[in-house]
Amino acid sequence: MNGELVVVEDVPGEFAERVIEAFHSRPGDTFSLALSGGETARLAYERLAADGAEQIDWWAVDVYWGDERCVPQDDPDSNYRLAREALLERVGAANAVHPMRCEDGTDPYQLKIGELGRIDVVHLGLGADGHTASLFPGSTALDADPGRLVARNTDPTGANPHERMTLTLSGIARARQVIFTVCGADKRDALQKVLRGDDVPATRVRADRVVWLVDREAAQP
Ligand code: 6PG
Numbered sequence: 003m004n005g006e007l008v009v010v011e012d013v014p015g016e017f018a019e020r021v022i023e024a025f026h027s028r029p030g031d032t033f034s035l036a037l038s039g040g041e042t043a044r045l046a047y048e049r050l051a052a053d054g055a056e057q058i059d060w061w062a063v064d065v066y067w068g069d070e071r072c073v074p075q076d077d078p079d080s081n082y083r084l085a086r087e088a089l090l091e092r093v094g095a096a097n098a099v100h101p102m103r104c105e106d107g108t109d110p111y112q113l114k115i116g117e118l119g120r121i122d123v124v125h126l127g128l129g130a131d132g133h134t135a136s137l138f139p140g141s142t143a144l145d146a147d148p149g150r151l152v153a154r155n156t157d158p159t160g161a162n163p164h165e166r167m168t169l170t171l172s173g174i175a176r177a178r179q180v181i182f183t184v185c186g187a188d189k190r191d192a193l194q195k196v197l198r199g200d201d202v203p204a205t206r207v208r209a210d211r212v213v214w215l216v217d218r219e220a221a222q223p
Pocket of ligand 1: 038039040041042043069070071081126127128129130133134135136
Protein backbone atom coordinates (compact mmCIF):
# COMPACT_ATOMS: atom_id res chain seq x y z
CA MET A 3 0.00 0.00 0.00
CA ASN A 4 0.99 3.62 -0.33
CA GLY A 5 1.93 4.18 3.32
CA GLU A 6 2.03 2.81 6.87
CA LEU A 7 -1.08 1.11 8.23
CA VAL A 8 -1.71 1.80 11.92
CA VAL A 9 -4.72 0.04 13.47
CA VAL A 10 -5.83 1.77 16.67
CA GLU A 11 -8.74 1.81 19.13
CA ASP A 12 -8.94 5.57 19.21
CA VAL A 13 -8.47 7.13 15.77
CA PRO A 14 -9.25 10.74 16.80
CA GLY A 15 -6.85 10.48 19.78
CA GLU A 16 -4.07 9.07 17.59
CA PHE A 17 -4.73 11.76 14.97
CA ALA A 18 -4.43 14.51 17.58
CA GLU A 19 -1.22 13.03 18.94
CA ARG A 20 0.39 12.84 15.50
CA VAL A 21 -0.57 16.39 14.58
CA ILE A 22 0.88 17.63 17.87
CA GLU A 23 4.08 15.68 17.13
CA ALA A 24 4.25 17.10 13.60
CA PHE A 25 3.75 20.61 14.99
CA HIS A 26 6.71 20.20 17.32
CA SER A 27 8.96 18.82 14.59
CA ARG A 28 7.97 21.39 11.94
CA PRO A 29 10.92 22.66 9.96
CA GLY A 30 9.63 26.26 9.67
CA ASP A 31 8.37 28.95 12.05
CA THR A 32 4.77 28.29 11.15
CA PHE A 33 2.91 25.01 10.66
CA SER A 34 0.59 24.40 7.70
CA LEU A 35 -2.33 22.04 8.18
CA ALA A 36 -4.83 21.16 5.43
CA LEU A 37 -8.22 19.95 6.70
CA SER A 38 -10.85 17.66 5.25
CA GLY A 39 -14.58 17.13 5.70
CA GLY A 40 -16.83 14.33 6.89
CA GLU A 41 -17.85 12.87 10.22
CA THR A 42 -14.51 11.21 11.04
CA ALA A 43 -12.88 14.59 10.50
CA ARG A 44 -15.32 16.25 12.91
CA LEU A 45 -14.37 13.84 15.70
CA ALA A 46 -10.68 14.19 14.86
CA TYR A 47 -10.82 18.00 15.02
CA GLU A 48 -12.80 18.06 18.27
CA ARG A 49 -10.11 15.87 19.77
CA LEU A 50 -7.30 17.96 18.31
CA ALA A 51 -8.92 21.08 19.79
CA ALA A 52 -9.05 19.42 23.22
CA ASP A 53 -5.66 17.66 23.27
CA GLY A 54 -3.83 20.34 21.31
CA ALA A 55 -5.20 23.33 23.22
CA GLU A 56 -2.11 23.56 25.42
CA GLN A 57 0.34 21.62 23.27
CA ILE A 58 0.10 23.61 20.05
CA ASP A 59 0.80 27.30 19.66
CA TRP A 60 -2.21 28.01 17.46
CA TRP A 61 -0.85 31.46 16.62
CA ALA A 62 1.79 29.59 14.57
CA VAL A 63 -0.72 27.49 12.60
CA ASP A 64 -1.79 28.24 9.02
CA VAL A 65 -5.02 26.45 8.21
CA TYR A 66 -5.82 25.29 4.67
CA TRP A 67 -8.40 22.90 3.22
CA GLY A 68 -7.84 19.79 1.15
CA ASP A 69 -11.32 20.08 -0.29
CA GLU A 70 -14.54 22.03 -0.01
CA ARG A 71 -18.14 21.59 -1.06
CA CYS A 72 -19.47 24.52 -3.14
CA VAL A 73 -22.07 25.69 -0.62
CA PRO A 74 -22.28 28.86 1.50
CA GLN A 75 -19.82 28.91 4.43
CA ASP A 76 -22.62 28.61 7.00
CA ASP A 77 -24.25 25.64 5.23
CA PRO A 78 -24.27 22.45 7.36
CA ASP A 79 -22.39 20.69 4.50
CA SER A 80 -19.57 23.25 4.42
CA ASN A 81 -16.15 21.88 5.37
CA TYR A 82 -15.18 25.38 6.50
CA ARG A 83 -18.11 25.40 8.91
CA LEU A 84 -17.16 21.96 10.22
CA ALA A 85 -13.60 23.09 10.94
CA ARG A 86 -14.81 26.35 12.49
CA GLU A 87 -17.16 24.54 14.87
CA ALA A 88 -14.99 21.53 15.69
CA LEU A 89 -11.58 23.22 15.82
CA LEU A 90 -11.09 26.91 15.13
CA GLU A 91 -13.67 28.35 17.54
CA ARG A 92 -12.47 25.97 20.23
CA VAL A 93 -8.78 26.84 20.03
CA GLY A 94 -9.57 30.51 19.41
CA ALA A 95 -6.48 31.37 17.36
CA ALA A 96 -4.59 30.70 14.14
CA ASN A 97 -1.82 32.53 12.31
CA ALA A 98 -3.96 32.50 9.14
CA VAL A 99 -7.05 30.71 7.84
CA HIS A 100 -7.33 30.04 4.10
CA PRO A 101 -10.79 28.72 3.19
CA MET A 102 -11.38 27.38 -0.33
CA ARG A 103 -14.05 29.56 -1.97
CA CYS A 104 -15.68 28.10 -5.05
CA GLU A 105 -16.96 31.54 -6.07
CA ASP A 106 -13.36 32.75 -6.51
CA GLY A 107 -12.46 29.90 -8.89
CA THR A 108 -9.35 27.78 -8.41
CA ASP A 109 -6.63 30.31 -9.34
CA PRO A 110 -6.25 32.09 -5.98
CA TYR A 111 -5.92 28.79 -4.13
CA GLN A 112 -3.58 27.40 -6.76
CA LEU A 113 -1.39 30.45 -6.14
CA LYS A 114 -1.52 30.10 -2.37
CA ILE A 115 -0.55 26.42 -2.42
CA GLY A 116 2.13 27.12 -5.02
CA GLU A 117 3.65 29.86 -2.85
CA LEU A 118 3.44 27.74 0.28
CA GLY A 119 5.64 25.09 -1.33
CA ARG A 120 5.29 22.27 1.18
CA ILE A 121 2.31 21.55 3.43
CA ASP A 122 3.32 20.14 6.82
CA VAL A 123 0.24 17.93 7.26
CA VAL A 124 -2.63 17.11 4.89
CA HIS A 125 -5.49 15.31 6.64
CA LEU A 126 -7.57 13.04 4.42
CA GLY A 127 -10.57 10.74 4.81
CA LEU A 128 -11.59 7.69 2.80
CA GLY A 129 -15.00 7.36 1.16
CA ALA A 130 -16.72 3.98 0.83
CA ASP A 131 -16.16 4.34 -2.94
CA GLY A 132 -12.40 4.86 -2.47
CA HIS A 133 -12.50 8.64 -2.90
CA THR A 134 -10.34 10.95 -0.87
CA ALA A 135 -10.48 14.74 -0.57
CA SER A 136 -12.95 15.42 -3.45
CA LEU A 137 -11.17 13.10 -5.88
CA PHE A 138 -13.91 10.69 -6.90
CA PRO A 139 -13.49 7.52 -8.98
CA GLY A 140 -13.69 8.38 -12.67
CA SER A 141 -13.73 12.15 -12.06
CA THR A 142 -11.86 14.69 -14.17
CA ALA A 143 -9.67 16.16 -11.38
CA LEU A 144 -7.84 12.83 -11.13
CA ASP A 145 -6.37 13.46 -14.57
CA ALA A 146 -5.40 17.09 -13.99
CA ASP A 147 -2.05 18.26 -15.39
CA PRO A 148 0.78 17.71 -12.90
CA GLY A 149 1.20 21.48 -12.46
CA ARG A 150 -2.41 21.89 -11.39
CA LEU A 151 -2.57 21.77 -7.59
CA VAL A 152 -6.23 22.73 -7.14
CA ALA A 153 -9.24 21.80 -9.30
CA ARG A 154 -13.02 21.94 -9.50
CA ASN A 155 -14.61 18.52 -9.46
CA THR A 156 -17.86 16.58 -9.20
CA ASP A 157 -18.71 12.96 -8.48
CA PRO A 158 -19.75 11.48 -11.87
CA THR A 159 -22.06 9.01 -10.06
CA GLY A 160 -23.80 11.81 -8.15
CA ALA A 161 -23.51 9.81 -4.92
CA ASN A 162 -21.44 12.53 -3.21
CA PRO A 163 -23.42 15.75 -3.47
CA HIS A 164 -22.34 19.29 -4.46
CA GLU A 165 -19.74 20.62 -6.80
CA ARG A 166 -16.34 20.61 -5.15
CA MET A 167 -13.01 22.32 -5.03
CA THR A 168 -10.12 20.01 -4.17
CA LEU A 169 -6.40 19.61 -4.02
CA THR A 170 -5.32 17.39 -6.89
CA LEU A 171 -2.96 14.45 -6.41
CA SER A 172 -0.09 16.87 -7.19
CA GLY A 173 -1.42 19.29 -4.58
CA ILE A 174 -1.61 16.53 -1.97
CA ALA A 175 1.90 15.39 -2.93
CA ARG A 176 3.18 18.70 -1.55
CA ALA A 177 2.55 17.28 1.92
CA ARG A 178 5.40 16.41 4.22
CA GLN A 179 2.92 14.06 5.84
CA VAL A 180 -0.52 12.82 4.85
CA ILE A 181 -2.62 11.45 7.69
CA PHE A 182 -5.67 9.40 6.68
CA THR A 183 -8.33 8.68 9.31
CA VAL A 184 -10.66 5.76 8.55
CA CYS A 185 -13.44 4.55 10.85
CA GLY A 186 -16.31 2.10 10.56
CA ALA A 187 -17.35 -1.09 8.80
CA ASP A 188 -18.63 0.78 5.73
CA LYS A 189 -14.99 1.58 4.83
CA ARG A 190 -13.84 -2.07 4.80
CA ASP A 191 -14.12 -2.66 1.05
CA ALA A 192 -12.46 0.62 0.15
CA LEU A 193 -9.62 -0.01 2.60
CA GLN A 194 -9.05 -3.51 1.21
CA LYS A 195 -8.74 -1.98 -2.26
CA VAL A 196 -6.11 0.44 -0.99
CA LEU A 197 -4.24 -2.38 0.76
CA ARG A 198 -4.23 -4.42 -2.45
CA GLY A 199 -3.17 -1.42 -4.49
CA ASP A 200 -6.35 -1.46 -6.62
CA ASP A 201 -6.85 1.70 -8.62
CA VAL A 202 -9.11 3.88 -6.48
CA PRO A 203 -8.28 7.57 -5.88
CA ALA A 204 -6.94 7.03 -2.33
CA THR A 205 -4.43 4.46 -3.63
CA ARG A 206 -2.88 7.14 -5.84
CA VAL A 207 -2.02 9.47 -2.95
CA ARG A 208 1.71 10.13 -2.58
CA ALA A 209 3.63 12.31 -0.12
CA ASP A 210 6.92 12.19 1.80
CA ARG A 211 5.09 10.17 4.43
CA VAL A 212 1.60 8.65 4.29
CA VAL A 213 0.06 7.26 7.49
CA TRP A 214 -3.25 5.41 7.64
CA LEU A 215 -4.95 5.56 11.06
CA VAL A 216 -7.65 2.91 10.93
CA ASP A 217 -10.04 1.54 13.56
CA ARG A 218 -10.64 -2.22 14.05
CA GLU A 219 -14.03 -2.10 12.38
CA ALA A 220 -12.61 -0.73 9.15
CA ALA A 221 -9.48 -2.88 9.29
CA GLN A 222 -11.35 -6.20 9.27
CA PRO A 223 -11.15 -7.86 5.85
C1 6PG B 1 -15.53 15.60 2.04
C2 6PG B 1 -14.24 14.90 2.22
C3 6PG B 1 -14.19 13.43 1.99
C4 6PG B 1 -14.29 12.71 3.35
C5 6PG B 1 -14.62 11.24 3.17
C6 6PG B 1 -14.80 10.51 4.49
O1 6PG B 1 -15.54 16.81 2.05
O2 6PG B 1 -16.53 14.90 1.88
O3 6PG B 1 -13.14 15.59 2.52
O4 6PG B 1 -13.09 13.01 1.27
O5 6PG B 1 -13.11 12.86 4.07
O6 6PG B 1 -15.79 11.13 2.42
O7 6PG B 1 -15.88 11.06 5.18
P1 6PG B 1 -16.54 10.37 6.46
O8 6PG B 1 -15.53 10.41 7.52
O9 6PG B 1 -17.76 11.20 6.75
O10 6PG B 1 -16.90 8.99 6.04
